[in-house]
Amino acid sequence: MIVDVSLRPGIADPEGATIERALPALGFTGVRAVRAGKTFRLVIDAPDEATALERARALAERLLSNPVIEDATVRAGES
Amino acid sequence: MIVDVSLRPGIADPEGATIERALPALGFTGVRAVRAGKTFRLVIDAPDEATALERARALAERLLSNPVIEDATVRAGES
Numbered sequence A, B: 001m002i003v004d005v006s007l008r009p010g011i012a013d014p015e016g017a018t019i020e021r022a023l024p025a026l027g028f029t030g031v032r033a034v035r036a037g038k039t040f041r042l043v044i045d046a047p048d049e050a051t052a053l054e055r056a057r058a059l060a061e062r063l064l065s066n067p068v069i070e071d072a073t074v075r076a077g078e079s
Helices: A014-022 A049-064 B014-022 B049-064
Strands: A002-007 A031-044 A070-075 B002-007 B031-044 B070-075
Touching (some): A049 A070, A049 B014, B014 B031
Antiparallel strands (some): B002 B031, B002 B070
């Protein structure tokens, strides 16, 4: 399972902003809207994929993200 | 463009290990092989998608990841 955690739109992203500001000096122009996020890859032992997805979703929302400022999305994928 | 940066196989991942260790006490069992990574979403102004992908790849390898311990993969995707 792959859990993507990204800042909600409108929430300030200092890491992304810093990268974006640094890029032109490093030779990369035309790059904008840089947003940093986190990804967690994990294996869930479950009887079927639907159950695994459901558990991953609960885990993502309750533990891996802060729902006040972040969105978590879950997808099946190799770990 | 979406840039995924993950630790290479075999490189210790203290964040993932800490999450994995904490999960049973929090009610999640059967979760293993937790690995933490980073994701960067960005918009690249380029004449076509192939050029944008190429620039994103250069940026990912040179600036967004540490090639000694991390793998970076780039894919097209909404920012």
